[in-house]
């Protein structure tokens with residue numbers, strides 16, 4: 209059950225917050241009367257949420273927040289503050305509190321904020337990072353590898369400062385997702401996240417797109433137009449494909465970053481820019497600087513905090529969780545009930561090198577959803593391009609319908625074999641170290657290999673491979689192996 213701790217030295221406030229919460233269905237609510245009491249209770253209990261007053265005797269809310277976060281960074285802390293301590297509340301958000309509410313606490317605002325915080329929290333993948341990376345609107349970042357934990361740590365550190373960020377990574381590695389995470393975790397989170405694709409805007413319209421224009425500023429400018437910078441005011445401007453920014457626009461952008469003001473086209477009014485810049489690129493900016501295609505001064509301005517996203521090939525440990533994540537996504541989207549992926553299909557995908565990274569994986573799962581008829585994604589539902597690259601040929605003989613609960617498929621032999629056609633213990637990923645599952649994989653492989661060797665003759669296979677015929681037949685049935693498929697083998 210979701211447990212909540214209400215911390216305030218004012219017992220009547222505790223009581224009213226408690227009653228609001230219980231009305232909205234939160235049943236497990238504890239109280240603490242100051243910071244010390246709160247920290248003790250947090251250490252002894254498993255709270256999902258702490259509502260924390262700022263100004264309290266013995267230990268202030270801010271100190272308590274630090275201790276609570278040090279003990280368990282995943283606890284959501286919402287600060288409750290009187291007007292006089294609002295600066296402290298802002299500080300607290302920088303220290304990792306989710307947000308704050310001003311006193312007197314309004315029931316509606318309280319329940320809304322809690323729901324928002326819980327939704328955000330639910331989206332965090334179950335990774336142990338120093339502080340949770342919160343995401344908005346149904347997104348979730350999967351990442352259990354060391355590199356991704358580093359990325360999460362940087363995002364958390366970035367939540368405390370407003371420096372520009374440069375996200376680097378190959379196509380489909382999640383640059384935009386990370387940019388959104390930076391926004392959702394920053395003090396700019398209540399503003400807009402405005403994305404602009406630098407490669408998609410004609411050079412002559414760039415300035416007006418970014419900074420807006422006055423009516424009549426140029427031919428065709430028959431209306432005043434708000435630029436992306438104004439639209440992103442108080443929020444985050446995401447400059448995607450930064451490497452494609454024309455040189456002229458680079459100069460203008462640099463000026464905004466340096467002076468924090470910009471001028472709409474055709475205007476003589478300077479407008480202040482209170483916008484967090486996150487840029488992303490997969491282009492080699494350093495090389496572009498050498499070729500005079502990218503300005504070095506802009507590069508240094510933006511490269512204060514670079515984030516490098518690993519390719520999917522470098523983070524195969526995440527593959528299984530990612531697949532499950534996308535299965536859930538498409539189940540929700542298409543109202544399907546796919547449970548997972550057959551182990552042999554997963555093994556196969558681990559051997560693929562994923563040039564299109566996570567986006568390619570997402571497409572593969574979407575593709576599999578179209579073809580898959582059982583409740584687990586099988587090898588035969590994977591794109592042919594991938595299968596052929598991995599040297600897997602599907603037999604086109606009609607496949608017998610498989611029992612819903614059976615995880616292994618009649619075509620799965622290909623996925624189990626390495627180049628030598630042998631079961632390869634080295635290929636078993638750490639997270640697949642499941643004895644009975646691997647034993648089944650081995651059995652199936654072994655039988656197929658034996659059948660191949662004896663050209664699909666069951667009696668010969670049983671005799672020479674030393675398996676009682678009855679057992680062999682039973683296992684063949686279990687694994688959906690058809691002896692006839694191997695009559696031509698040598």
Ligand SMILES: Nc1ncnc2c1ncn2[C@@H]1O[C@H](COP(=O)(O)OP(=O)(O)OP(=O)(O)O)[C@@H](O)[C@H]1O
Pocket residue numbers: 348349350351377378379380381382383384385386490533566567570
């Ligand atoms: N760590 C992750 N966990 C879950 N989903 C992810 C992750 N990284 C990326 N994705 C998903 O993969 C897809 C591609 O990600 P995104 O668009 O952020 O990549 P990109 O690096 O901006 O790609 P491009 O260079 O092609 O613009 C998106 O649907 C995104 O939600």
Ligand SMILES: [Mg+2]
Pocket residue numbers: 383384448
């Ligand atoms: Mg992108």
